[in-house]
Amino acid sequence: MTSRPRARSRARSIGVIGGVLAIALLYVVVIVLYAAGGRIEHAEASSGGEGVPLELTLTPVDIDGAASTMSVRINPTDLGSYSSDDFSMDEAVHVLVTGTNGARTIEYGADEVVGAETVALTLDGFIEQWPFDRYTAETLIAPMRVDADGQGVPIPYVLTADGRVPGWNVVAEAVSTVSVVTEDGTITLLGVQFTITRAASTVAFGLVLLTLMVIAPVLVLTAAITVYRGRRKIEVTMLGWIGAMLFATIPLRNFFPGSPPIGSWVDYLIVLWVIAALIAGLVIFVFAWLRNGPDGVAAAQSAGDADAQADASDADAGSDGGGAGGGE
Numbered sequence: 001m002t003s004r005p006r007a008r009s010r011a012r013s014i015g016v017i018g019g020v021l022a023i024a025l026l027y028v029v030v031i032v033l034y035a036a037g038g039r040i041e042h043a044e045a046s047s048g049g050e051g052v053p054l055e056l057t058l059t060p061v062d063i064d065g066a067a068s069t070m071s072v073r074i075n076p077t078d079l080g081s082y083s084s085d086d087f088s089m090d091e092a093v094h095v096l097v098t099g100t101n102g103a104r105t106i107e108y109g110a111d112e113v114v115g116a117e118t119v120a121l122t123l124d125g126f127i128e129q130w131p132f133d134r135y136t137a138e139t140l141i142a143p144m145r146v147d148a149d150g151q152g153v154p155i156p157y158v159l160t161a162d163g164r165v166p167g168w169n170v171v172a173e174a175v176s177t178v179s180v181v182t183e184d185g186t187i188t189l190l191g192v193q194f195t196i197t198r199a200a201s202t203v204a205f206g207l208v209l210l211t212l213m214v215i216a217p218v219l220v221l222t223a224a225i226t227v228y229r230g231r232r233k234i235e236v237t238m239l240g241w242i243g244a245m246l247f248a249t250i251p252l253r254n255f256f257p258g259s260p261p262i263g264s265w266v267d268y269l270i271v272l273w274v275i276a277a278l279i280a281g282l283v284i285f286v287f288a289w290l291r292n293g294p295d296g297v298a299a300a301q302s303a304g305d306a307d308a309q310a311d312a313s314d315a316d317a318g319s320d321g322g323g324a325g326g327g328e
Contacts, residue, residue, distance in 0.1 A: 026208070034201035040163050043192060045174035049156030049185040052080035054143055056095070058192055059163035060170055061118070063135075065127040065258055070137055070194065074106065075116035082145075082155065088113050091145055094152060098191075099139030123196065130260035131198050131206040140177060140191040154180050154187040161192050167202045167257060171195040202257045210270055213252055216245050217277030224281040228288040238285060246278045 040060060046053065055078035062071040074095065082089055088111050095106040099121045106117045125135030141159055144152035161172035177189045220242050226232045253271050260266060 030201055030204050030208070033199065033204055034166075040161060040165065040170040040172055043161040043172040043174040044158065045176065045190050046158045047154070047156055047188045047190055049182070049187045051156055051184060052078075053156040053158045054078070054080045054082055054093070055158045055160065056141060056143065058139075058141070058159070058161045058172070060161075060165050060194070061163070063123075063165055063168050063170075063196060065123070065125070065130070065133060065135065066261060068123040068125065068127070068135070069120045070123055070135075070196065071118055071120055072139070073116050073118050074141070076108070076114050077160075078158075079114065080156070083114075093155070094144050094146070096142040096144065096152075097139060099137060121194070125196070127258070127260055128264040130256070130258055130264050130266060131203045133198065133258075135194075135196040137194040137196070138175075138191060139194075140189060142189045153182050154189060155182075156184050156187060157190070159190040159192065161194075167199050169197045169199050198258065205257055209252060209256060210266070213249065213270065213274050216249070217274050217281060220245055220278055220281035221284070224284040224288070228284050228291075234289055234292055236289065239282070239289075242278065242282045242285060246275070246282065249275055249278065 054076065057075045057077045059073045059075065060070055061073050064070070074097065079086055079089065082091065082093060084090055089108045090110060092110050093108045095108070097104045097106060097119050100119050101122055104119055106119075108114050121137045121139055123135040123137050125133055127133050141157075142154055143157050144154050147153050159174060161174065171194070173193045173195075175191045175193055177191055179186050179188045181187075223232075223238065224242070227234055227238070249271070253267075256266070
């Protein structure tokens with residue numbers, strides 16, 4: 001008989017240890033994925049031409065899926081043959097940037113200190129598919145100098161994409177477009193195509209939150225059905241617990257990384273049904289409480305009194321038997 005309790009205790013201990021190890025493993029996986037993610041795959045291309053080219057580095061700094069924009073910093077890292085002091089241009093240079101909300105021109109005036117400029121590229125994608133949403137963006141970068149006729153003439157340059165955006169996976173691919181014959185030789189206009197997805201750590205974080213959200217109504221329904229079937233005592237304080245679970249759903253929903261808007265697929269697939277299940281649990285518990293009204297309370301009390309009398313009778317019978325045994 002003693003082996004069964006020991007086996008049950010051992011099984012419980014193994015279950016607890018297994019649960020702790022699973023949580024620890026999940027914790028480590030999320031941290032490792034976060035540390036390893038966000039790095040942009042390096043991309044570089046040269047336009048060709050003569051002389052030392054102008055080097056431009058594109059660094060994504062922020063991605064907003066809700067607004068469908070990506071902020072990119074354009075930084076002249078090497079001014080090449082167009083500067084004699086590495087700080088300012090010897091002549092005015094205009095950098096044409098497409099892929100924004102309308103083409104934009106960044107102007108670097110002659111003898112002016114050159115600095116980084118930030119532009120907002122337009123993304124093509126649907127945040128409603130969170131956390132598996134995917135975006136693309138393409139931009140053309142073309143630095144030009146102004147000739148004697150006031151026309152823009154492309155100059156030799158090198159285009160590089162690099163950096164890190166936490167929470168996102170960004171793949172940058174340098175692309176070549178049209179070629180233009182200039183005094184500096186044949187210049188190929190360059191662009192960068194970005195493919196953007198959420199990092200594995202972000203997806204894992206979102207799935208963990210969704211799992212926790214699903215567990216809440218399971219617990220509520222289990223407790224409510226158990227009480228309704230009369231297998232557990234009715235505790236009115238459970239109404240507060242169920243209500244707290246219900247009102248905690250919305251803050252937990254708003255805590256999703258990336259803040260998907262209301263009406264996304266995740267709401268139709270999970271959040272709506274979590275709220276419905278929590279309200280169903282609340283209704284079941286209220287029905288159980290109403291059913292256990294004054295009549296139910298009296299019946300429960302009489303049943304309790306009958307059980308108490310039965311226990312007292314058993315105790316008296318046991319004491320009498322013990323006394324008779326002692327007399328013999």
